[in-house]
Amino acid sequence: GIQVEQSPPDLILQEGANSTLRCNFSDSVNNLQWFHQNPWGQLINLFYIPSGTKQNGRLSATTVATERYSLLYISSSQTTDSGVYFCAVEQGFQKLVFGTGTRLLVSP
Amino acid sequence: DTAVSQTPKYLVTQMGNDKSIKCEQNLGHDTMYWYKQDSKKFLKIMFSYNNKELIINETVPNRFSPKSPDKAHLNLHINSLELGDSAVYFCASSQAGGPRTSYEQYFGPGTRLTVT
Numbered sequence: 147g148i149q150v151e152q153s154p155p156d157l158i159l160q161e162g163a164n165s166t167l168r169c170n171f172s173d174s175v176n177n178l179q180w181f182h183q184n185p186w187g188q189l190i191n192l193f194y195i196p197s198g199t200k201q202n203g204r205l206s207a208t209t210v211a212t213e214r215y216s217l218l219y220i221s222s223s224q225t226t227d228s229g230v231y232f233c234a235v236e237q238g239f240q241k242l243v244f245g246t247g248t249r250l251l252v253s254p
Numbered sequence: 255d256t257a258v259s260q261t262p263k264y265l266v267t268q269m270g271n272d273k274s275i276k277c278e279q280n281l282g283h284d285t286m287y288w289y290k291q292d293s294k295k296f297l298k299i300m301f302s303y304n305n306k307e308l309i310i311n312e313t314v315p316n317r318f319s320p321k322s323p324d325k326a327h328l329n330l331h332i333n334s335l336e337l338g339d340s341a342v343y344f345c346a347s348s349q350a351g352g353p354r355t356s357y358e359q360y361f362g363p364g365t366r367l368t369v370t
Contacts, residue, residue: 236356
């Protein structure tokens with residue numbers, strides 16, 4: 147099956163710093179989503195981005211489908227950005243395969 | 255106006271018991287899913303239903319039985335609970351996709367199941 151790897155596995159930032167999270171996948175996909183799992187365990191949709199670039203406030207994402215990777219950019223990080231960031235890909239029939247996640251801690 | 259809701263949020267039970275988790279979505283979606291998140295935070299699909307029909311069954315033990323009374327509800331019943339069933343279970347929904355068509359999935363708040 148498809149492999150989804152995220153890097154880095156852990157990231158510690160000072161408030162206000164910028165960061166880039168990476169998601170590599172081993173095969174072509176129909177769909178790619180980025181999620182934020184907050185400290186209360188909720189999975190929050192960030193981006194639905196099978197290709198191209200999208201921006202939402204301080205967050206943006208870029209997926210280069212032909213090269214099988216996606217990047218999530220967080221600018222001017224805040225403590226509320228802490229949590230685990232997952233990318234998930236789908237090859238057919240809506241079966242999302244999740245990456246291993248990047249655990250982010252933003253300290254004040 | 256919750257989009258995908260699950261009950262209960264927490265469930266603590268003893269080995270051998272039978273329990274159910276309920277899921278409802280008010281997004282008008284045709285497809286619903288169950289995912290399991292283990293203690294290492296790894297998320298994996300268990301089942302998907304499209305308009306009450308089972309589409310995906312990811313080699314889950316047959317102690318787990320999903321039931322979809324209508325396309326807005328997908329419940330998960332677990333028989334003879336084991337210690338290894340302890341996890342967070344997430345329900346999700348989306349529009350119906352196919353081999354080359356996919357849509358964004360929206361997740362419920364999760365149910366933390368603890369088996370003692």
